[in-house]
Amino acid sequence: MVNEIIIAGFGGQGVLSMGKILAYSGLMEGKEVSWFPSYGPEQRGGTANVTVILSDNTISSPIVSEYDIAIILNQPSLDKFESQVKPGGILLYDPEGIPRAPKRTDISVYKIEAMATASELKNQKAFNMFVLGGLLKVCPIVTLEHVMMGLKKSLPERHHSMLPMNEQAILKGMEIVEEMNKSAS
Amino acid sequence: MSEEIYLMKGNEAIAHAAIRIGVDGYFGYPITPQSEIIETLMAEAPWTTTGMVVMQAESETASINMVYGGAGCGKMVMTSSSSTGMSLMQEGVSFLAGGNLPCLLINVMRGGPGLGTIQPSQSDYFQTVKGGGHGDYKMITLAPASVQEMADFVDLGFELAFKYSTPATILADGVIGQMMEKVKLPEFRRRRTEKEIREQCPWATLGKPADRKPNVITTLQLDSAVMEKCNLDLQAKYKEIEANEIRYQEIDCEDIDYLIVAFGSAARISQKAIELARAEGIKVGVLRPITLWPFPTKIIKEYASKVKGILTVEMNAGQMVEDVRLSVNGQVPVEHFGRLGGIIPTPNEVVVALKEKMGC
Numbered sequence: 001m002v003n004e005i006i007i008a009g010f011g012g013q014g015v016l017s018m019g020k021i022l023a024y025s026g027l028m029e030g031k032e033v034s035w036f037p038s039y040g041p042e043q044r045g046g047t048a049n050v051t052v053i054l055s056d057n058t059i060s061s062p063i064v065s066e067y068d069i070a071i072i073l074n075q076p077s078l079d080k081f082e083s084q085v086k087p088g089g090i091l092l093y094d095p096e097g098i099p100r101a102p103k104r105t106d107i108s109v110y111k112i113e114a115m116a117t118a119s120e121l122k123n124q125k126a127f128n129m130f131v132l133g134g135l136l137k138v139c140p141i142v143t144l145e146h147v148m149m150g151l152k153k154s155l156p157e158r159h160h161s162m163l164p165m166n167e168q169a170i171l172k173g174m175e176i177v178e179e180m181n182k183s184a185s
Numbered sequence: 186m187s188e189e190i191y192l193m194k195g196n197e198a199i200a201h202a203a204i205r206i207g208v209d210g211y212f213g214y215p216i217t218p219q220s221e222i223i224e225t226l227m228a229e230a231p232w233t234t235t236g237m238v239v240m241q242a243e244s245e246t247a248s249i250n251m252v253y254g255g256a257g258c259g260k261m262v263m264t265s266s267s268s269t270g271m272s273l274m275q276e277g278v279s280f281l282a283g284g285n286l287p288c289l290l291i292n293v294m295r296g297g298p299g300l301g302t303i304q305p306s307q308s309d310y311f312q313t314v315k316g317g318g319h320g321d322y323k324m325i326t327l328a329p330a331s332v333q334e335m336a337d338f339v340d341l342g343f344e345l346a347f348k349y350s351t352p353a354t355i356l357a358d359g360v361i362g363q364m365m366e367k368v369k370l371p372e373f374r375r376r377r378t379e380k381e382i383r384e385q386c387p388w389a390t391l392g393k394p395a396d397r398k399p400n401v402i403t404t405l406q407l408d409s410a411v412m413e414k415c416n417l418d419l420q421a422k423y424k425e426i427e428a429n430e431i432r433y434q435e436i437d438c439e440d441i442d443y444l445i446v447a448f449g450s451a452a453r454i455s456q457k458a459i460e461l462a463r464a465e466g467i468k469v470g471v472l473r474p475i476t477l478w479p480f481p482t483k484i485i486k487e488y489a490s491k492v493k494g495i496l497t498v499e500m501n502a503g504q505m506v507e508d509v510r511l512s513v514n515g516q517v518p519v520e521h522f523g524r525l526g527g528i529i530p531t532p533n534e535v536v537v538a539l540k541e542k543m544g545c
Contacts, residue, residue, distance in 0.1 A: 023365060027192050035192075035365035038304075061457030062364050063450070065533035153192075 001056050003141050004064045006081055008049035009073025011039055014128030017154070018071075019050035021132065024150030025142040026054035034062040047076055054141060069139060071131060078102060088183050090139055094131065102180075109181040110138050117176055126169035133173020144170065191368050195335035195361045198368050199265070199291060200225035202339040203237070207376040208289075209260035210238040212251035216267045217303040218359035219293035223265070235376055245270040249277030256286035256352075257402045259382040259389030261343055265291035267359075268309050269300055271317065278352060279318025283404035283415075285388075285422075287346035289339065290354040293362035296527035304527025305359030307449060310504035313356050314478045321416055323423045325353040325430065326477040328448040332366035334475075340371055347385070349426055356477060358500065360450035360529060426479055433481040437463070438470035443543050444488050445471045446509050447498040451530070455498045458535035465536075467545050477505070485512040494518045494543040498535055501525065518543075 005022065009015045016037050026033040032055045039048040051067075053059050066086045072078045072093040078100070085091050087106045095101065096115035114130035136144065144167075151166055193201070200222050203211060213223045223241060231237035242248040248264045255262030266274065271292045281288055292313060296306035309317075313326050325345050327338045338355050346353040382389055393399045406412040436456055438444070447455040452473040459469045472488065474481050489495070494517055497506040503521035510519045522538035524530045539545060 020365070024192060027190070027367065033192065033365075033367060036360065037363055059366075060460060061453045061455075061532055062360065062366070063454055063529055063531060064457065065531040 003054045003069060004067050005052045005054070005069040005071070006049055006067045006084070007052065007071040007073075008047070008077030008081055011046045011048040013048075013073050015048045015073065016050050018128040018132055019052045020154045021147065021150050022052045022054070022142065024154045025147045026052075026150075028146040028149040028153070029054075029142055031055060032057065032059050034059050036062040047074070049077065049081075069135070069141075071135060072098070072102075073131070074098065075100065092131070092135055092138065092177070105181060106183055107181070108138070108179070108183045110134065110177055111180050112173060112177045114173065114176070117172065123165075123169070126165065126172075129166050129169035130173035130176065133170035133175075134177035135173075136170065137174040137177050138179075188369070191370060192365050193332065193368055194221055194363055194365050195329070195332045195357060196221035196293065196363070197225045198332050198336040198370070199339055199355070200229065201370050202336040203263060204229055204231040204235060205371045205373050206340045206343065207235060207261065207374045208237055208263060208339075208343070209376055210240070210251075210255045210262040211264065212240050212242050212248040212255070212262070213264045213266065214242050214245050214248055214270060216270045218295055218305065218362050219265050219267050219291070221362070222291065222293075237376065245273035246277070249274035249281075252288050252290075253277055253281055253284070253286065256281060256288040257284070257390050259386030259391060261289075261347075261377075263289040263291065263339075265293065267293050267295045268297050268306070269295075271309060271312065275312075275318040277318075278324070279316075279320050279322060280404050281352045282318070282322035282324070282419075283320060284402050285350045285419075286352065286402065287343070287350050288352050289342040289346060290352060292354060292356050294356065294358040296525070302527035303359070305363075305450065305529060306500050306525075306527055307358050307451060308501035308504070308525070309356065310477065310499070310501060313354050314480075314508075322419060323426070323478055325349070325351060325426060325479075326356050327353065327432075328356050328475060328477050329361055330449050330452045330473060332361070332364065332368045335361060336368050336370055345426075345430060349422055350388075351422065351426075356449070358449050359527075360453075430476060431479045431481050431483075432475035433484060434473040434475060435484075436471040436473065438472060438488070441468045441470040441491070442493050443467065443469040443539065443545055444492045444495045445469060445498055445535070445539070446474070446485065446495060446505070447471060448474050448477060448505065451498045451500055454530055454532055455535055457532035458498075458539070461532055462536050462539055467539065469539065469545075474505070480508050480512070482508070482512040485509055486514070486516075489513040489516040492517060493545070494520070496539055496542055497521045498530065498538070499523045500529065
């Protein structure tokens with residue numbers, strides 16, 4: 001089993017750290033993992049994306065042409081990566097700042113209003129955890145238990161008091177994710 | 186090898202490996218995409234544990250000359266930089282080679298020329314392998330393709346550098362430096378004592394005991410006959426390295442019609458590309474040179490009599506392809522595919538190039 005995942009958005013949205021948590025979660029499950037970031041010289045505000053691969057076998061390339069799962073958090077990323085989702089794959093997006101919705105009908109499309117929920121709950125920092133929760137709901141590639149273990153590994157110890165808040169946010173994300181299109185395959 | 190598995194960036198793996206194998210000193214100046222090396226070393230503060238010195242020099246020129254000083258004392262010393270910073274070091278690199286001094290250099294390549302880009306590239310192949318500095322010298326060049334090899338090649342690089350008393354380079358790129366993978370780090374080894382260094386490196390300028398003449402490390406020989414002897418000695422050493430130290434990996438190379446030759450991250454991408462190509466019925470394998478110098482000429486020549494064509498995949502405009510063509514000597518077509526300026530080729534692009542350029 002291989003999951004080739006792209007997470008793309010603006011720098012500062014927690015794109016790279018969400019990828020890191022997924023990678024650590026994969027590590028906790030004993031999978032092979034790779035995490036490859038791509039971002040401009042400016043980390044906040046510029047576009048940022050990360051390719052995360054979780055696999056039961058050795059990973060040949062950390063860079064791939066097509067993805068099983070795309071998590072899209074801004075319009076430029078949707079424009080770039082929508083066409084690169086494998087037929088039958090998954091696209092999860094936050095409609096905030098994405099006026100042109102995904103068009104593909106041969107993939108499963110899910111919407112998560114993570115930014116709006118973060119604003120409503122006055123908890124901007126939980127944004128990427130809502131998204132991660134949404135992903136785990138629609139495609140449980142790793143267990144919540146391993147995600148929490150991965151989170152603990154990837155967070156510096158001084159932030160470990162935030163772990164319960166993160167778990168709550170993941171559970172909230174699982175609640176608010178909506179199916180927009182179901183791929184036939 | 187320690188049994189514990191870590192998830193870390195290639196750059197971080199280099200720093201941890203250096204501390205663990207008992208390196209004496211790191212001198213460097215930060216530059217993207219390899220700043221995590223000095224950042225990790227500073228965070229780990231090995232001067233409080235192993236006694237390893239970590240110094241941010243005022244420039245790359247200063248770093249390489251600090252390396253020259255440390256290497257002259259027989260110490261295990263290293264520096265790291267990226268492309269444009271390596272250019273600044275080339276005078277010192279030539280001096281290290283001419284002075285027969287062991288050290289480890291790390292270049293995590295970015296796109297050039299000039300300041301270029303901070304994105305990954307492999308365009309310093311010529312600079313490293315063909316001699317970026319002046320004079321007839323060769324550089325032992327190791328090309329890692331995984332985070333594990335980033336960690337392993339620190340030890341291997343020093344081993345070869347000391348075995349032959351010559352500089353060695355780890356030629357990585359921004360992909361391998363920045364990506365995270367699982368890695369096992371080397372076991373901790375204590376730094377060598379001064380007594381051990383005196384025994385292992387009798388040439389080291391560590392202070393003259395009463396019973397021998399002073400050791401002199403110099404690259405200046407105004408008598409041409411003496412200088413020619415120095416050059417011939419260097420060449421004899423390089424012949425020995427070429428005879429003993431070639432390393433490469435063959436991936437799915439049984440029963441092939443076509444061969445891709447690629448190093449570093451381009452080899453990883455090519456590995457995925459051959460999975461895709463094989464699904465379409467194209468019989469293709471990857472030969473990955475691990476040492477770029479000494480270059481695996483012989484094995485490539487052997488493949489030339491078995492395949493219809495060879496494609497090199499490089500993140501540059503075609504550099505290693507020249508060495509592949511020299512190895513093959515016209516026996517089969519050798520073509521190059523590359524992306525430039527920090528663009529990373531995708532596996533699909535490699536498959537398309539394979540079909541177009543090899544006609545398969």
